Amino acid sequence: MKIGIRMKMSLTMLILISIPIYVLGASSYGKAKEILIQELNEVNLRTIEHMNDFFIHHYMEEIESTVDIFSSDPALVESLTAESNSLNVTADWEIIRKLNSDLWHVVVGTSKGEIYVVPDWLPPNGYNPIIRPWYAAAMKEKGKVAWSEPYEELVTHETVISASKTIENQQGEVVGVFAINTSLQKLSMAVEGTNLGDGGYMMILDHNGQIIAHPDENALGNTVIQQGWYSSLTKGKDAFYATVGGKGVFISYMTIPKTGWKIVALMPKETLEREIEPIRQRTISIALISGLSAVLVGIFFSHTLVGRIKKIMEYMGQVESGNMKDHYHCRGNDEISELNRKFNQMVDTLNHTMTEMEKMVMLDGLTKVYNHKYMYERLDQEIQEAKRYGKHLTVIMVDIDHFKKVNDVYGHQVGDHVLSKLAMFIKDNLRSMDIVGRYGGEEFMIILPETALAQGYMVADKIRQLVESMEWEEKNLKITISGGVTAWMDEGALKMVKKADDLLYQAKKNGRNRIEQ
Numbered sequence: 001m002k003i004g005i006r007m008k009m010s011l012t013m014l015i016l017i018s019i020p021i022y023v024l025g026a027s028s029y030g031k032a033k034e035i036l037i038q039e040l041n042e043v044n045l046r047t048i049e050h051m052n053d054f055f056i057h058h059y060m061e062e063i064e065s066t067v068d069i070f071s072s073d074p075a076l077v078e079s080l081t082a083e084s085n086s087l088n089v090t091a092d093w094e095i096i097r098k099l100n101s102d103l104w105h106v107v108v109g110t111s112k113g114e115i116y117v118v119p120d121w122l123p124p125n126g127y128n129p130i131i132r133p134w135y136a137a138a139m140k141e142k143g144k145v146a147w148s149e150p151y152e153e154l155v156t157h158e159t160v161i162s163a164s165k166t167i168e169n170q171q172g173e174v175v176g177v178f179a180i181n182t183s184l185q186k187l188s189m190a191v192e193g194t195n196l197g198d199g200g201y202m203m204i205l206d207h208n209g210q211i212i213a214h215p216d217e218n219a220l221g222n223t224v225i226q227q228g229w230y231s232s233l234t235k236g237k238d239a240f241y242a243t244v245g246g247k248g249v250f251i252s253y254m255t256i257p258k259t260g261w262k263i264v265a266l267m268p269k270e271t272l273e274r275e276i277e278p279i280r281q282r283t284i285s286i287a288l289i290s291g292l293s294a295v296l297v298g299i300f301f302s303h304t305l306v307g308r309i310k311k312i313m314e315y316m317g318q319v320e321s322g323n324m325k326d327h328y329h330c331r332g333n334d335e336i337s338e339l340n341r342k343f344n345q346m347v348d349t350l351n352h353t354m355t356e357m358e359k360m361v362m363l364d365g366l367t368k369v370y371n372h373k374y375m376y377e378r379l380d381q382e383i384q385e386a387k388r389y390g391k392h393l394t395v396i397m398v399d400i401d402h403f404k405k406v407n408d409v410y411g412h413q414v415g416d417h418v419l420s421k422l423a424m425f426i427k428d429n430l431r432s433m434d435i436v437g438r439y440g441g442e443e444f445m446i447i448l449p450e451t452a453l454a455q456g457y458m459v460a461d462k463i464r465q466l467v468e469s470m471e472w473e474e475k476n477l478k479i480t481i482s483g484g485v486t487a488w489m490d491e492g493a494l495k496m497v498k499k500a501d502d503l504l505y506q507a508k509k510n511g512r513n514r515i516e517q
Helices: 005-071 074-081 090-099 133-140 185-192 228-232 269-293 295-320 335-362 372-389 403-410 412-428 453-468 493-509
Strands: 103-110 115-118 159-168 174-183 201-205 211-213 237-244 247-255 262-268 393-400 435-440 443-449 481-487
Touching: 005 159, 005 174, 005 185, 005 201, 005 237, 005 247, 005 262, 005 295, 005 335, 074 103, 074 159, 074 174, 090 115, 103 133, 133 159, 133 174, 185 201, 185 211, 228 237, 228 247, 247 269, 262 269, 372 393, 372 435, 372 443, 372 493, 393 403, 393 412, 393 453, 393 493, 403 412, 412 435, 412 443, 412 453, 443 453, 443 493, 453 481, 481 493
Parallel strands: none
Antiparallel strands: 103 115, 103 174, 159 174, 201 211, 201 262, 237 247, 247 262, 393 443, 393 481, 435 443
């Protein structure tokens, strides 16, 4: 078959045009893949950082603060140095456990091998607290709050971790160790609730590569130190590609500064390939069509594709800088638009995760009103506002009368129901600008901005009367409250709360079901 010169020129032109088109297509595909990998890693790292900032840091800080305060309690030190066989401060430990249901045991072990635990339990024969992980961890970091490695708790055989600190007498000698055991379930629930796409998940490792938080509870306590990728976790935070179980995985991680634990996010390679495959297929198709359609199609293809990718890159840069409110919507109905839509979904998921973490930090888990820590922070803000603008400010502390009897007679489930219902009842009978939170146990704190003492007293007594008239499903159940009301007199939050608390206890002494001011 004879090929004419026109055909040869056409074939030559097709080849010459196709080469740069195919190169451009491959380059665009490679660039899109590179951008997606980079941004997925960045998003995962930001998710990890927000989890640490909004949940893990606050959760550990609260336990550490409690250990620090109680281990330095003069009454505890005096009891241990008095060579007595009993402690008179364990009632306070019960309050800690009521405030945080994830705490397993509050325990003191002495240098003489004695053990005091809340809730009480009988140690097995030969039990020596000095050799337990929580005691050893505190002795390694004398004078500081230390975290133990995960270990099996002897009573329930659950895997727990402990925050502990040495107890020292006036001569600086260690007379014992104060420790709080906490369940790993709360950390596991946090990582389980983090969305990393299909097949992706997050876990937390201790110094020895042991898993202390994982979506699968069966994985708790296992070690990953023998896996090849573990040796790459050497920086404060980083992301890299590795092979796990014969499959490709993108791994992002950061080190928790206080403990040296590592939060690790793993995303299967298949997840990325599913996102990038339509782009690859479309790139090949466009390259073929462009080669057959000559120069104009090639110019249009490169100009359109690269321009739209640049727009998405600019949008990703905004997200990286912290602006996750303004979405970019790429026009069209192709894979680039789909990539843009998927990224928007990832940003929405990250926003939702951050919002939920912020709620977990601020709200009490049972009553869904603000928690102890947030109420102090908010009171500090309101005091500054009152000081700056010369406004009134009132604080109310209320407590349920004879609440222990409610638990004893009706059970703890009814007691929890009373707390939850009462919290919502108080909130519903306040102004939108007022703030209510659970101070601890059955005690609630109410902040009334721009309110003088007389008006604050009226609000408190109105709530008291309304609570007294509340009806309950349980037969013969009657709930009353006592309270104390104080106005801001140019003092700090701690002193203001103490004044209101003292008045509350005065109301208790004067017969209950009353408000003192």
